[in-house]
Amino acid sequence: MRKIGKQTIEFENMPNIISSYSIVGPKEGKGNFSQYFHKILDDDLFFQDSYEKAERKLFLTATQEALKKCDMSQQDIDVLIGGDLMNQIISSNFNARELQAPFLGVFGACSTMVESLIVGACLIDGNGFKNAVCVTGSHFSTAEKQFRYPLELGTQRPPTSQWTVTGAGCIILSSKDSNVKITKATIGKVVDWNVCDVNNMGGAMAPAALETLYTFFEDTQTKPDDYDLILTGDLGKLGSEILRDLMEFRGYKLGANYGDCGQMIFSNEQKVFQGGSGCGCVASVLSSYVIDRLKCGKLKKVIVVATGALMSTISSQQGDSIPCIAHLVLLEGKDV
Amino acid sequence: MEVFERDKKYNEYLNSKIPKTKPWPSLFHAFWIGGLICLFGEVIKDLLMLIPNMSVENASVWESIILIAIASILTGFGVYDKLGAYAGAGTIVPITGFSNSITSPALEFKREGFIFGLCAKMFIISGPVIVCGVIASIVAGLIYLIF
Numbered sequence: 481m482r483k484i485g486k487q488t489i490e491f492e493n494m495p496n497i498i499s500s501y502s503i504v505g506p507k508e509g510k511g512n513f514s515q516y517f518h519k520i521l522d523d524d525l526f527f528q529d530s531y532e533k534a535e536r537k538l539f540l541t542a543t544q545e546a547l548k549k550c551d552m553s554q555q556d557i558d559v560l561i562g563g564d565l566m567n568q569i570i571s572s573n574f575n576a577r578e579l580q581a582p583f584l585g586v587f588g589a590c591s592t593m594v595e596s597l598i599v600g601a602c603l604i605d606g607n608g609f610k611n612a613v614c615v616t617g618s619h620f621s622t623a624e625k626q627f628r629y630p631l632e633l634g635t636q637r638p639p640t641s642q643w644t645v646t647g648a649g650c651i652i653l654s655s656k657d658s659n660v661k662i663t664k665a666t667i668g669k670v671v672d673w674n675v676c677d678v679n680n681m682g683g684a685m686a687p688a689a690l691e692t693l694y695t696f697f698e699d700t701q702t703k704p705d706d707y708d709l710i711l712t713g714d715l716g717k718l719g720s721e722i723l724r725d726l727m728e729f730r731g732y733k734l735g736a737n738y739g740d741c742g743q744m745i746f747s748n749e750q751k752v753f754q755g756g757s758g759c760g761c762v763a764s765v766l767s768s769y770v771i772d773r774l775k776c777g778k779l780k781k782v783i784v785v786a787t788g789a790l791m792s793t794i795s796s797q798q799g800d801s802i803p804c805i806a807h808l809v810l811l812e813g814k815d816v
Numbered sequence: 817m818e819v820f821e822r823d824k825k826y827n828e829y830l831n832s833k834i835p836k837t838k839p840w841p842s843l844f845h846a847f848w849i850g851g852l853i854c855l856f857g858e859v860i861k862d863l864l865m866l867i868p869n870m871s872v873e874n875a876s877v878w879e880s881i882i883l884i885a886i887a888s889i890l891t892g893f894g895v896y897d898k899l900g901a902y903a904g905a906g907t908i909v910p911i912t913g914f915s916n917s918i919t920s921p922a923l924e925f926k927r928e929g930f931i932f933g934l935c936a937k938m939f940i941i942s943g944p945v946i947v948c949g950v951i952a953s954i955v956a957g958l959i960y961l962i963f
Contacts, residue, residue: 674826
């Protein structure tokens with residue numbers, strides 16, 4: 481492992497992705513990636529008596545199924561890394577309690593999946609760990625309760641709003657060889673361009689994505705066209721348009737190979753305004769569609785930039801602007 | 817200063833990009849649904865007036881109680897939030913909106929227990945309305961007393 485440029489890590493042993501599993505709610509299951517998700521729930525309560533418990537079960541199911549896919553048991557986990565949107569990242573904590581695995585809880589709001597992957601990749605690249613299990617997710621109903629209004633309150637959502645994805649994704653990194661590797665990563669800085677509107681997350685997070693993506697291209701001396709796919713986490717429709725504008729202004733024009741998980745996860749008929757958001761958004765798309773395409777060789781080099789808005793309801797109510805962060809990993813697939 | 821300029825420019829750019837809510841369709845939705853709720857209330861009152869010895873005051877009180885109960889039940893069945901998403905202020909302004917604003921947090925927080933969940937959180941939305949309403953009525957009362 482070595483540092484290149486200002487903020488980028490190059491992995492020398494190249495941690496491998498040996499297994500991934502995605503589980504989503506019924507609404508996400510009707511979206512654009514329905515054929516790629518591993519499991520689609522019929523009911524977002526997932527046979528539990530509260531949505532918080534359902535979110536935990538999403539985590540546990542994703543982890544157990546991902547372990548099963550690569551013939552691992554929970555005793556084999558060297559380190560479990562994860563986070564979520566709930567206060568004190570309870571869903572991840574309770575998941576770790578069930579799995580009885582060494583656990584590192586991380587928080588990067590909606591960027592948590594990529595943050596987990598970076599931490600896991602570093603631990604494996606240092607030759608210390610054989611595997612790292614990264615799991616993150618979110619639930620629409622728990623996020624609404626914590627950040628917004630009760631579900632049954634008759635309110636109108638503003639046109640800039642996004643819909644928190646109900647879903648979880650688990651990705652298992654290993655020192656064992658596989659088709660998909662993490663080759664580089666860029667750790668983002670907290671970026672705050674003084675956007676205060678909590679209903680416009682895309683607008684608040686776009687500058688963070690810009691800074692990380694720009695730094696990555698500068699550090700690696702590459703340009704957007706060198707990659708098959710550049711994927712942002714959950715900027716949504718508006719946020720990704722803004723990122724295109726900002727990147728062009730900085731001299732890197734994003735072409736047709738740029739997409740946003742939040743914008744793509746729901747179809748236009750689902751009326752979710754700017755698209756999906758939440759830890760589960762990038763986690764479920766990454767652990768299903770992206771890794772699937774990399775495995776079968778249809779994609780070779782994929783940049784994933786997950787963005788997160790690091791505010792709380794208290795900081796927003798006290799008038800603070802929204803600090804945001806974006807972390808980046810470069811995934812590469814072998815020729816098949 | 818440079819950062820301040822950048823943020824200012826970015827926020828101006830952002831405001832120019834934000835999709836705006838179309839006022840006329842929103843107003844129309846609010847008007848016809850809100851009007852329909854009020855019409856429904858009037859029908860209830862007129863029907864109540866058919867009961868012998870029913871005073872107008874009593875009929876109005878019963879009308880409010882019936883509207884509150886219906887809105888509360890519709891909230892429980894998950895209908896009112898969909899109506900609200902369509903009609904906006906049309907469903908917030910009538911007394912049914914007040915009922916929805918109390919029932920919905922009660923439903924949401926009942927899992928945190930009866931006292932600290934349901935009872936404590938019941939007024940998180942309507943609390944400010946009650947506080948402002950009480951203050952406004954005190955001010956109005958004082959004005960009435962003095963003049």
